[in-house]
Amino acid sequence: MQVDVLIVGQGICGTLLSWFLHREGKSVLVVDAGLENSSSKVAAGVINPVTGRRYTTSWMADELMDFAGVTYATIAEELGTPLLYKKSIIDFFPTPQMRNTFIERLTENDTYLYAYPDQNHFNPIFQYDFGCGEIGPAFTLHLQVLLSQWQEKLKQRGQLRTEQFRPEDVQHEDDAVHYHDIVARKIVFCEGTGGTSNPWFSLLPFSSNKGEALILECDSLDRQHIYKRGMLLVPLASEGLFWLGSNYQWEFEDDKPSPTFYQTASQLLSQWLKLPFKIVDHKAAVRPATLERRPFVGFHPQFPNIGILNGMGTKGASLAPFFAHQLAQHIVYDFPIAPEADVHRFSRILSK
Ligand SMILES: Cc1cc2nc3c(=O)[nH]c(=O)nc-3n(C[C@H](O)[C@H](O)[C@H](O)COP(=O)(O)OP(=O)(O)OC[C@H]3O[C@@H](n4cnc5c(N)ncnc54)[C@H](O)[C@@H]3O)c2cc1C
Numbered sequence: 248m249q250v251d252v253l254i255v256g257q258g259i260c261g262t263l264l265s266w267f268l269h270r271e272g273k274s275v276l277v278v279d280a281g282l283e284n285s286s287s288k289v290a291a292g293v294i295n296p297v298t299g300r301r302y303t304t305s306w307m308a309d310e311l312m313d314f315a316g317v318t319y320a321t322i323a324e325e326l327g328t329p330l331l332y333k334k335s336i337i338d339f340f341p342t343p344q345m346r347n348t349f350i351e352r353l354t355e356n357d358t359y360l361y362a363y364p365d366q367n368h369f370n371p372i373f374q375y376d377f378g379c380g381e382i383g384p385a386f387t388l389h390l391q392v393l394l395s396q397w398q399e400k401l402k403q404r405g406q407l408r409t410e411q412f413r414p415e416d417v418q419h420e421d422d423a424v425h426y427h428d429i430v431a432r433k434i435v436f437c438e439g440t441g442g443t444s445n446p447w448f449s450l451l452p453f454s455s456n457k458g459e460a461l462i463l464e465c466d467s468l469d470r471q472h473i474y475k476r477g478m479l480l481v482p483l484a485s486e487g488l489f490w491l492g493s494n495y496q497w498e499f500e501d502d503k504p505s506p507t508f509y510q511t512a513s514q515l516l517s518q519w520l521k522l523p524f525k526i527v528d529h530k531a532a533v534r535p536a537t538l539e540r541r542p543f544v545g546f547h548p549q550f551p552n553i554g555i556l557n558g559m560g561t562k563g564a565s566l567a568p569f570f571a572h573q574l575a576q577h578i579v580y581d582f583p584i585a586p587e588a589d590v591h592r593f594s595r596i597l598s599k
Contacts, residue, residue, distance in 0.1 A: 248430070302382075543593075
């Protein structure tokens, strides 16, 4: 079988890269192991333009959000299902200091922060002592819907193999990559945390961290907002279902849900949410994060047919459309990749 690009992994990165390449008329084959707790399958799919305790605007927020909006709308039209929902984040301040920081940022005229007019509005629904502010626009991407629907499309076109990819079986020449019965012009690894053991890219400064979430049923909670108090409470695709998370663990024994998180999160919820709810699931995954919080995009400095799209960290839903597009344009038209994301910035490390 001959293809233009062989893609390993169908999380958000492999999904979007295969979508952009397909639109450019390139043939692709995606190999995915079907990992149940991949980062993309556990994520809430929130696109939040603001980050951290100082309410700083995220890196490239305007550009990334605009691009993500157009991309997901186009895919949604093609798949015949809505994917992206506009929301605002109601931020319940955990301390008076956080409230002050928010107000300071408001007075600096931050684009994404708003004072919430009626501070008592959420009293019947949530317990909060220090008021609330509003962040917007934010979005939720229905990641599981996108992944599963795109998987179906790939299957129908004979472009998906559900199996573990074995990098040791790859043979590469200057103009081709051979893998079992497949001959590809290029191979791109979109393996999420699998990238940390990839023979060509494992030396990149990954900083993987584990995160967990509870899934709960709460029929009467308004779905037009995302709610935040320490953790995020996010409406999911299915009516009545919400996602609560998350935490960040850089040292962990395994990638499984832990009793400690369950206890902390359920306790937070019972002190915060006044409406009846029922916890129905508990999930965990490892985020493919990077030390300098920028993605890994592009081709190996020594092996120009072997590429990577990875390192989306906590922001796969907003970063992946922009950088999957850049990589596709690079493959098809040789357009440049943003230097902050291009793996060529690690040429020395990768040449060891
Ligand atoms: C708890 C939690 C909450 C999060 N919330 C958000 C959020 O709200 N918003 C946001 O933007 N981001 C969020 N993230 C981060 C987001 O999930 C990641 O940035 C993104 O999903 C990474 O996507 P990926 O495609 O790089 O990797 P993954 O989703 O991990 O996909 C990798 C794919 O590669 C496959 N694979 C790996 N190795 C092999 C192999 N050898 N052979 C075959 N297949 C292979 C796996 O099966 C998998 O399907 C969250 C993450 C976690 C853990």
